[in-house]
Amino acid sequence: MTDASALDRPTTPAAATPTPTTPAPAILAGDRRALAKAITLIESSRPDHEAQAQALLADILPHTGRAIRVGLSGAPGVGKSSFIEAFGKFLIEAGLKVAVLAIDPSSTRSGGSILGDKTRMEQLSADPRAFIRPSPSGGSLGGVARRTREAMLLTEAAGYDVVLVETVGVGQSETAVADMVDMFVVLVSPGGGDELQGIKRGIMELADLVVVTKADGDLEPAAKRAQGEYRAGLHLMRPKTPGWTPHVLLTSSVSGRGLDNVWQQIGKHHDTLAASGELARLRRAQARAWMWTEIEDQLGRRFRAHPAVASRLAELEAAVTEGRMPPTAAAQALIAAFEPG
Ligand SMILES: Nc1nc2c(ncn2[C@@H]2O[C@H](COP(=O)(O)OP(=O)(O)OP(=O)(O)O)[C@@H](O)[C@H]2O)c(=O)[nH]1
Numbered sequence: 001m002t003d004a005s006a007l008d009r010p011t012t013p014a015a016a017t018p019t020p021t022t023p024a025p026a027i028l029a030g031d032r033r034a035l036a037k038a039i040t041l042i043e044s045s046r047p048d049h050e051a052q053a054q055a056l057l058a059d060i061l062p063h064t065g066r067a068i069r070v071g072l073s074g075a076p077g078v079g080k081s082s083f084i085e086a087f088g089k090f091l092i093e094a095g096l097k098v099a100v101l102a103i104d105p106s107s108t109r110s111g112g113s114i115l116g117d118k119t120r121m122e123q124l125s126a127d128p129r130a131f132i133r134p135s136p137s138g139g140s141l142g143g144v145a146r147r148t149r150e151a152m153l154l155t156e157a158a159g160y161d162v163v164l165v166e167t168v169g170v171g172q173s174e175t176a177v178a179d180m181v182d183m184f185v186v187l188v189s190p191g192g193g194d195e196l197q198g199i200k201r202g203i204m205e206l207a208d209l210v211v212v213t214k215a216d217g218d219l220e221p222a223a224k225r226a227q228g229e230y231r232a233g234l235h236l237m238r239p240k241t242p243g244w245t246p247h248v249l250l251t252s253s254v255s256g257r258g259l260d261n262v263w264q265q266i267g268k269h270h271d272t273l274a275a276s277g278e279l280a281r282l283r284r285a286q287a288r289a290w291m292w293t294e295i296e297d298q299l300g301r302r303f304r305a306h307p308a309v310a311s312r313l314a315e316l317e318a319a320v321t322e323g324r325m326p327p328t329a330a331a332q333a334l335i336a337a338f339e340p341g
């Protein structure tokens with residue numbers, strides 16, 4: 001079982017204390033308001049805010065990386081919010097600080113998935129040892145994911161031991177979450193004829209742990225059946241991480257059943273990957289991939305905004321869609337307009 005000391009948190013928050021003109025010292029000291037304001041700053045698209053946000057992230061970067069990063073995904077209604085409330089409280093009682101972030105690019109629910117049902121996380125959101133932040137709203141999945149990644153770094157600098165990143169298991173958002181965490185947990189609910197549905201959709205390929213929710217009362221037999229089916233399904237799949245076999249655990253957010261087992265598996269996964277060097281390798285690969293995603297996003301935006309490109313874009317796009325011009329030739333013409341000579 002992993003505990004706070006196993007996370008190797010620094011005893012003093014700041015080794016190289018940044019200049020006092022930045023909000024970094026307040027964040028490093030664990031000031032929740034400073035943390036919330038910093039996340040608002042990184043979510044802003046104002047160019048001066050973007051510059052400030054990047055300077056802040058550079059300041060806090062040496063103080064990041066100490067949390068266990070866990071992604072949580074599952075279909076609507078599977079019990080994610082209830083699980084996060086129950087599991088978050090369990091972690092806090094174990095002496096840990098917990099941050100909860102979310103990726104919900106659909107923004108169909110006001111304020112994102114977390115704020116929308118804050119009643120389900122009433123106790124956790126009121127606890128000073130927890131920090132809950134809803135998904136940034138609006139924009140592309142890439143933009144939302146970037147801001148969540150940066151928020152994750154800020155919460156780590158603020159001393160949170162465990163960062164939970166939630167997403168609804170639809171579209172590409174679960175891949176975006178899996179690409180920013182150490183461990184990806186898939187929540188499934190008992191019954192409803194939806195067993196193994198996730199496996200068909202490929203989400204199980206991302207799973208390091210499968211959690212069957214609602215294993216209580218009348219639903220318990222169905223939960224056990226689901227556990228058996230998911231175990232059998234996972235058995236047929238190629239392991240995602242060498243040396244790690246995903247377990248399928250029964251939990252209940254009502255009774256608290258299995259929450260200790262979930263934490264044990266998270267700790268074991270973390271220790272296994274850390275010992276083999278896989279954790280460091282994974283995080284390096286994620287950082288490199290993030291950089292390239294940023295390069296492609298930022299170049300793409302500049303490209304579209306470039307006057308010479310913008311003036312010809314509609315015409316060439318139409319030529320391609322109507323089959324009058326090969327796509328590669330159109331791309332080459334636009335790139336030539338972007339960087340003449
Ligand atoms: N019996 C039982 N019911 C549960 C449990 N966890 C959640 N539920 C119920 O399942 C329903 C959905 O729970 P939520 O926690 O809101 O699920 P969610 O995955 O966050 O749902 P969305 O945010 O809509 O995607 C609610 O009616 C909960 O009361 C559990 O452990 N046991």
Ligand SMILES: [Mg+2]
Binds near residue numbers: 113
């Ligand atoms: Mg929810």
